[in-house]
Amino acid sequence: MSRLESAIRRLEAQRDCINWAAGRVAGKTGHILELGLGNGRTWDHLRETFPDREIYVFDRQVAAHPDCVPDDNHMFLGDITETLPRALARLGRNAILAHSDIGTGDSARNQKLAAMITPLLAPLMLPGGVVLSDQPLPLAEWTELSPPPPIQPGRYHIYSA
Ligand SMILES: C[S@@+](CC[C@H](N)C(=O)[O-])C[C@H]1O[C@@H](n2cnc3c(N)ncnc32)[C@H](O)[C@@H]1O
Known part of the structure; x- marks a missing residue:
């Protein structure tokens, strides 16, 4: 598969997973x-x-498109291994959906970072919350779900917290 085709499928998977998660968390309170x-x-x-x-x-x-910059109150700036514990102290266990897209082309680095952030993310997630991720985030307490069709297994990862 060409890199263009792979990039298109990745973006489609992100959109489709987010849209799917909207149905899954509908009617449940919690932030994102x-x-x-x-x-x-x-x-x-x-x-x-x-x-x-x-x-x-x-x-x-912050290196986003100028129309896509969150306000300071909603932005945790810094290394994620330091800001997730800060978020827990400020927000508590109140997230119903998390979307993680922090991978690069370096798979060893991705695996190491994923292993570090999973236990830091877990205490922020409400029971029954949904975690979408470009990288596997294996945690014994989470159940991995199949991505909605037509997303191929392994393209994106979905967990129920
Ligand atoms: C693939 S981009 C995210 C793309 C984004 N989801 C979008 O749709 O435009 C990955 C981002 O993760 C951030 N990132 C990677 N490792 C990080 C870390 N350890 N701490 C904080 N941010 C990190 C990078 O700075 C980069 O902006």
Whole structure:
């Protein structure tokens, strides 16, 4: 598969997983965590999909499209291994959905970071909350769910907290 095709499938998977999660968390209270602001593309889709929810964003920097920059009150700036514990102290266990997109082309680095953030993210998630991730985030207390069709297994990862 060409890299273009792979990038398209990744973006489609992000959109489809977020749309699927909207149905799954409908009627449940809780805010949303976006791990990896990047360009702000998925954050923009989250705020369009969940206009009535608080969305808190994590990144070490703000380098997003100017229309896609969260306000300071919703932005945790710094290394995510340091800001997730800060978020727990400030927000408590109140997230119904988390979307994590912090991978790079370096799979060893991705695995190491995923192993570090999973136990830091877990205490922020409400029971029954949904975690969407570009990387596997295995945790004994979470149940991995199949991604909605037509997303191929392994393309994106979904967990029920
Ligand atoms: C692939 S981009 C996110 C793309 C974004 N979801 C979008 O749709 O535009 C990954 C982001 O994760 C951030 N990131 C990676 N590792 C991080 C870490 N350890 N702490 C904080 N941010 C990190 C990078 O700065 C980058 O902005």
